[in-house]
Amino acid sequence: MTLVTLEEIQAAAERVRPVVVRTPLVPMGEAWVKPESLQRVGSFKIRGAYNAAVTTPSPRGLVTHSSGNHGQALAYAAKLLGLPCVVVVPEGTRQVKADAIRGHGAELVIVPPDQRLAAAAELEAERGFTMIPPYDHPAVIAGQGTIGLEIMADLPDVEVVLIPVSGGGLASGIASAVKALGPKVKVYGVEPELAADARESLRAGHVVTWEPERTFRTSADGLRAGLSELTFAHLSARLDGIVTVSEDEIGAAVAHLARRTRLIAEPSGAVATAAYLSGRVPEGRTVTILSGGNV
DSSP states (O other): OOOOOHHHHHHHHHHHTTTOOOOOOEEETTEEEEEGGGSTTSBTHHHHHHHHHHTSSSOSOEEEEOSSHHHHHHHHHHHHHTOOEEEEEETTOOHHHHHHHHHTTOEEEEEOGGGHHHHHHHHHHHHTOEEOOSSSSHHHHHHHHHHHHHHHHHOTTOOEEEEEOSSSHHHHHHHHHHHHHOTTSEEEEEEEGGGOHHHHHHHHTSOOOOOHHHHTTSSOGGGOOOOOHHHHHHHHHHOSEEEEEOHHHHHHHHHHHHHHHOOOOOHHHHHHHHHHHHTOSOOSSEEEEEOBOOO
């Protein structure tokens, strides 16, 4: 399977520059936090969504499925491009995310968790819109990888990077950029113990799917999706491992970020910091990705 290249990520950085906030590295004790919560849509998702949208040839409209953050980002990208957009979300999606999707002018469709992919595919065929999936797309992965370029530019001697893992697009992109520019940097994915399908997949050597009944137990609602074959290939080749964190550790990390860095993190966005605070990752100059603050 063809993996995203450094050159593709660098090209994506030029495309997304007009709409993306170049987030800083915020000190947190001996580590640094990359606060993608500061993006205009409250999460990193705008990078991949916009890059995929602007590289789609002549779309009639855009459609996607999302737990919320990608849907909000694609709705925002569609608004900028003057395109209609439909977002399918699962029942139980946080109200702040649903309201934001509607606020950007997109149509919101709510379905049971196990039907969101099928519903989005049906809408794609019915309306002739272009599907921009939340992670299973090379342009989405390349867009998320622009975070890795910024980390390496701002902290060239970084030793450890910790990234939340859900469908794997964020970790695929960042790991691709960081490993290309700093092969010795240790890059770890982080996921909740209650949605640890990525860790199980890497150990098994193939994609392992957890049913919604299992993944919906975690408070980290943005980390309930499973890997695709594309993201599994990236993570297998470019991650140094996966660390899992408990629900108590996630909650403590949300509080720690608020008190020590004055940053708002949704539970999904706090898992990388939770891993750092747990002491279960290698020591060194560490950057944790705060992926979103829509809470």
